[in-house]
């Protein structure tokens with residue numbers, strides 16, 4: 001069965017980016033001229049997703065507006081002969097069908113995903129967390145969908161190796177590799193943000209999941225976990241005790257844009273990867289090095 005729906009939770013407060021996020025959703029902060037959330041939506045579209053569910057909260061209206069048409073701006077651009085710009089904004093509003101649901105209280109990622117349950121029903125669906133942008137030849141979500149299809153439509157958690165010292169920042173997966181290339185694992189357990197000394201592996205999820213509809217039963221049963229929140233990781237761990245859940249090391253460069261360092265890194269890197277801004281960015285860097293030098 002095709003995986004048609006993706007959930008993108010966007011209800012968080014974005015406190016690491018205050019004061020910008022006092023009025024603007026973190027998801028709308030741009031890497032150069034493209035809002036972060038656009039990358040998540042693009043990944044969904046490029047992975048064959050047909051319907052997208054944003055889990056939002058108050059103050060997030062600009063995300064919906066961004067993916068909607070803006071007829072006044074379209075008319076303005078048309079009348080002024082700005083056809084390239086017109087196409088650019090029309091492309092954004094025709095990317096994909098979008099539905100929004102509200103998370104009325106901030107009770108954690110598990111709770112946020114559970115808010116989408118009336119729209120998902122019992123289908124297998126994808127979850128994309130926008131704090132991480134993954135760029136590569138094949139979209140990360142598409143790679144996970146392929147692994148799920150190969151394994152009877154079961155759940156698949158996208159993972160990557162992180163330094164041992166950083167396990168406390170992620171959901172960490174434990175399991176046995178099932179292929180010669182050591183890319184896919186049958187999951188034994190998943191633990192939310194373990195201390196390095198308690199982490200069974202260094203395989204972390206940067207927020208890419210394919211989940212079977214059975215996850216909702218687990219989300220309804222789990223108690224509050226780390227930070228007093230309903231954790232998606234705990235529900236996945238419960239699901240893994242009842243059904244096969246896989247983890248897969250996907251290909252691609254990952255940018256952790258949920259913090260200032262990763263955001264800066266993505267900004268510089270994306271400017272360097274784009275031919276229209278590459279020379280500009282290189283010149284800026286050369287000038288800065290002349291001015292500030294390089295500390296060794």
Ligand code: G1P
Pocket residue numbers: 109129131132169170171172192193204205206207231232233
């Ligand atoms: C969430 C998840 C965690 C995952 C991380 C990826 O944590 O709970 O399992 O590894 O996203 O970004 P958060 O970063 O929201 O605290």
